[in-house]
Amino acid sequence: MTKIKDIGEQGLLERLHRFCPPEMIGDDAAVLVTEPEQSLVITTDVLVDGVHFSNVTTSPEDAGWRAAAANLSDLAAMGASPLGIAVGLGLPGDLSVNWVEKLYQGMTECLQKYNTPIVGGDVVRSPVTTLAITAFGQVHPSRIIRRSAAVIGDAIVVTGVHGASHAGLELLLHPQRGQNLKDEEKTALIIAHQRPQPRLDVLPILEKILPSPCLMPNTSLREAAPTPSLQDATRTCTERSRSTLSTSAICPMPIAGMDSSDGLADAVIQICRASGVGAVLELRQICLPMAFNHWLTPEQALQYALYGGEDFELVLCLPQKSASALVKHLGEGAAIVGRITPGSTILLHDEQKKFPDQVLTLSQGFQHFKS
Amino acid sequence: MTKIKDIGEQGLLERLHRFCPPEMIGDDAAVLVTEPEQSLVITTDVLVDGVHFSNVTTSPEDAGWRAAAANLSDLAAMGASPLGIAVGLGLPGDLSVNWVEKLYQGMTECLQKYNTPIVGGDVVRSPVTTLAITAFGQVHPSRIIRRSAAVIGDAIVVTGVHGASHAGLELLLHPQRGQNLKDEEKTALIIAHQRPQPRLDVLPILEKILPSPCLMPNTSLREAAPTPSLQDATRTCTERSRSTLSTSAICPMPIAGMDSSDGLADAVIQICRASGVGAVLELRQICLPMAFNHWLTPEQALQYALYGGEDFELVLCLPQKSASALVKHLGEGAAIVGRITPGSTILLHDEQKKFPDQVLTLSQGFQHFKS
Numbered sequence: 001m002t003k004i005k006d007i008g009e010q011g012l013l014e015r016l017h018r019f020c021p022p023e024m025i026g027d028d029a030a031v032l033v034t035e036p037e038q039s040l041v042i043t044t045d046v047l048v049d050g051v052h053f054s055n056v057t058t059s060p061e062d063a064g065w066r067a068a069a070a071n072l073s074d075l076a077a078m079g080a081s082p083l084g085i086a087v088g089l090g091l092p093g094d095l096s097v098n099w100v101e102k103l104y105q106g107m108t109e110c111l112q113k114y115n116t117p118i119v120g121g122d123v124v125r126s127p128v129t130t131l132a133i134t135a136f137g138q139v140h141p142s143r144i145i146r147r148s149a150a151v152i153g154d155a156i157v158v159t160g161v162h163g164a165s166h167a168g169l170e171l172l173l174h175p176q177r178g179q180n181l182k183d184e185e186k187t188a189l190i191i192a193h194q195r196p197q198p199r200l201d202v203l204p205i206l207e208k209i210l211p212s213p214c215l216m217p218n219t220s221l222r223e224a225a226p227t228p229s230l231q232d233a234t235r236t237c238t239e240r241s242r243s244t245l246s247t248s249a250i251c252p253m254p255i256a257g258m259d260s261s262d263g264l265a266d267a268v269i270q271i272c273r274a275s276g277v278g279a280v281l282e283l284r285q286i287c288l289p290m291a292f293n294h295w296l297t298p299e300q301a302l303q304y305a306l307y308g309g310e311d312f313e314l315v316l317c318l319p320q321k322s323a324s325a326l327v328k329h330l331g332e333g334a335a336i337v338g339r340i341t342p343g344s345t346i347l348l349h350d351e352q353k354k355f356p357d358q359v360l361t362l363s364q365g366f367q368h369f370k371s
Numbered sequence: 372m373t374k375i376k377d378i379g380e381q382g383l384l385e386r387l388h389r390f391c392p393p394e395m396i397g398d399d400a401a402v403l404v405t406e407p408e409q410s411l412v413i414t415t416d417v418l419v420d421g422v423h424f425s426n427v428t429t430s431p432e433d434a435g436w437r438a439a440a441a442n443l444s445d446l447a448a449m450g451a452s453p454l455g456i457a458v459g460l461g462l463p464g465d466l467s468v469n470w471v472e473k474l475y476q477g478m479t480e481c482l483q484k485y486n487t488p489i490v491g492g493d494v495v496r497s498p499v500t501t502l503a504i505t506a507f508g509q510v511h512p513s514r515i516i517r518r519s520a521a522v523i524g525d526a527i528v529v530t531g532v533h534g535a536s537h538a539g540l541e542l543l544l545h546p547q548r549g550q551n552l553k554d555e556e557k558t559a560l561i562i563a564h565q566r567p568q569p570r571l572d573v574l575p576i577l578e579k580i581l582p583s584p585c586l587m588p589n590t591s592l593r594e595a596a597p598t599p600s601l602q603d604a605t606r607t608c609t610e611r612s613r614s615t616l617s618t619s620a621i622c623p624m625p626i627a628g629m630d631s632s633d634g635l636a637d638a639v640i641q642i643c644r645a646s647g648v649g650a651v652l653e654l655r656q657i658c659l660p661m662a663f664n665h666w667l668t669p670e671q672a673l674q675y676a677l678y679g680g681e682d683f684e685l686v687l688c689l690p691q692k693s694a695s696a697l698v699k700h701l702g703e704g705a706a707i708v709g710r711i712t713p714g715s716t717i718l719l720h721d722e723q724k725k726f727p728d729q730v731l732t733l734s735q736g737f738q739h740f741k742s
Contacts, residue, residue: 026517026519027448027449027519028414028444028445028448028629028630029413029445029446029449029451029508030413030414031410031412031512031515032410032411032412033410033411033512034409034410034411036408039402039403039404040402040403040411041400041403042400042401042402042403042455042457042490042491042507043399043457044457044458044491044492044503044505045459046493046495046503047495048461048495048496048497048498048501050498051495051496051497052495074399075399075400077398077399078398078400078402080400086413086414086415086505087415088415088459089417090419090499090501119413120413120415121415122415122416122417122503124417124418124422125419126417126419126501127419127498128461128498128501130417130419130461130497132415132417132461132493132501132505134415134457134459134503135400136411136507137400139402141402141404146397147397147398147399148397258398259399274397
């Protein structure tokens with residue numbers, strides 16, 4: 001087994017070059033061409049061996065895939081299309097070169113699905129394996145999706161099933177669990193954990209169903225009186241564009257959102273906090289993996305869905321009509337799971353009354369999950 | 372002393388928000404507005420405690436400054452103006468919050484000099500303090516400085532003194548050395564190590580002295596016949612634009628270069644390798660700190676200058692006339708230190724014949740420095 005200390009950081013870098021486009025290599029920095037009139041979107045994740053991944057549950061290929069997917073998901077959550085990622089690696093000398101190559105293999109497998117290159121990075125010696133990814137994307141300023149843009153009356157849409165990733169992790173950590181599950185059900189849950197799909201596919205659908213608010217203010221903005229001019233339309237966007245400093249002169253999309261990487265409950269809470277609103281979540285509308293029915297209690301299933309995290313779906317708040325159209329386009333797993341309300345309370349409501357209404361908070365969520 | 376584990380990563384992030392522009396906070400990613408027709412330039416550095424910095428020689432403020440400066444220097448080396456940096460931190464729970472705040476203080480002190488914001492990042496738990504910085508800049512495609520663009524006959528310019536940073540590090544590691552130095556000389560060398568200045572100030576000077584090659588091909592490109600049209604000018608740039616895939620349709624600057632972060636010798640060798648050329652360096656033209664005269668032997672002084680590294684000057688290859696104009700504008704420390712030659716040999720030549728001619732190679736350079 002060739003170790004990194006056998007070939008050195010420089011030798012490793014040379015081996016990793018095959019994962020990067022050749023024109024990105026050989027200078028102090030990489031150069032990317034961006035399209036005009038697009039804003040640049042930047043997101044960074046740091047992953048540490050033993051904290052964020054481990055050889056017990058995650059092969060290097062999967063660690064690479066998951067790291068790339070998490071960053072692309074952050075871009076999708078902002079409405080941005082990916083341009084590239086930069087990879088910073090801290091690696092112990094005793095680590096095998098093969099492990100690093102497999103990590104890159106997993107990253108590029110995920111990235112290639114979305115035509116996204118690795119545009120460079122850095123490899124250094126470190127006592128602990130550390131992976132720092134910075135992803136860049138581009139989005140037209142009017143198309144930025146922000147957490148702070150939810151307004152009262154919005155429908156809350158989830159783009160897919162929640163709880164599967166956490167269930168997959170449980171099965172990897174405790175293979176004796178899930179005895180009632182069929183093999184293909186187990187595999188599907190484990191793959192949901194190992195190979196999450198960033199929902200970049202949602203962006204062109206949003207583009208299709210949401211007309212440009214500045215050009216058609218009265219069809220997409222509920223608050224807007226039917227005004228023909230751009231200036232008036234812009235003014236009616238004030239509520240949505242608060243705290244979106246860089247787009248102050250541009251009427252943004254009638255949509256708020258983020259991804260559910262830290263759990264569905266966290267996403268709804270963060271959006272409500274940032275927007276100064278409350279929400280009601282309809283418990284029965286949240287799509288769970290079918291396999292949960294013959295494995296978990298309803299309480300456990302709900303906790304996995306709300307607090308499990310790493311499903312990397314999008315949680316979007318938008319007008320009811322657009323929400324219905326979006327769900328129809330997205331298909332299976334996508335659903336309107338609630339609505340934005342006045343106040344600041346986030347209420348979980350069960351129309352079948354099997355669960356009592358409960359107020360969701362971040363700390364309560366955390367306790368739920370840990371108990 | 373408040374430790375990170377006392378307030379958690381979330382609590383720490385909230386304290387660090389004051390170092391970022393408010394509009395960059397609160398979403399899955401940060402949004403930056405770029406100017407039209409500019410290419411995006413990206414560079415990443417990972418720094419690990421005990422490998423790249425240590426509390427013996429580096430305060431957290433200086434570690435922050437140096438990390439920011441190194442990244443800005445990579446942008447300057449590409450001809451790019453900085454847009455922002457993203458900071459990924461891996462931190463042990465036992466580390467003091469104050470240490471991290473001082474790190475950010477140092478980073479922002481350096482960045483503010485160049486109007487560059489911290490546009491976000493990530494903070495995670497790690498057994499070893501790790502700092503991953505990704506810097507973004509912008510440059511017009513015709514203004515990109517690449518290593519591969521040196522041509523035979525170019526003058527090699529250094530933008531300042533070499534060897535000072537390494538001398539400062541020596542004084543920090545071994546305070547008993549440099550007995551013959553005055554206090555102010557010691558201080559100047561130590562500051563050169565602790566607070567290096569990225570040479571972004573060189574870019575507007577280059578813009579001034581180098582006319583746009585596409586508009587004035589015959590004044591700036593030696594190979595160009597006097598041709599009035601843009602098409603012709605572009606064609607004459609073939610030699611410079613080889614291996615610059617993203618600028619294939621654009622006539623680049625008649626200049627090659629990189630920074631001297633890994634030493635002056637390394638920079639010249641890397642440029643020559645990437646350009647497929649050789650070089651002669653004139654030993655007496657390399658500017659050393661005055662203090663070296665009453666501290667180091669001529670051999671030691673030369674080794675510090677050639678192999679010490681971290682001076683973060685630019686090493687630029689450009690036409691003789693432009694080189695003279697550049698040196699005149701830059702003032703003290705800047706000099707023409709050699710010229711680009713046919714072949715692949717990089718020769719160090721002493722016109723006073725006190726040193727024999729020697730061929731520089733990367734491995735030889737490394738041995739020199741370690742011996």
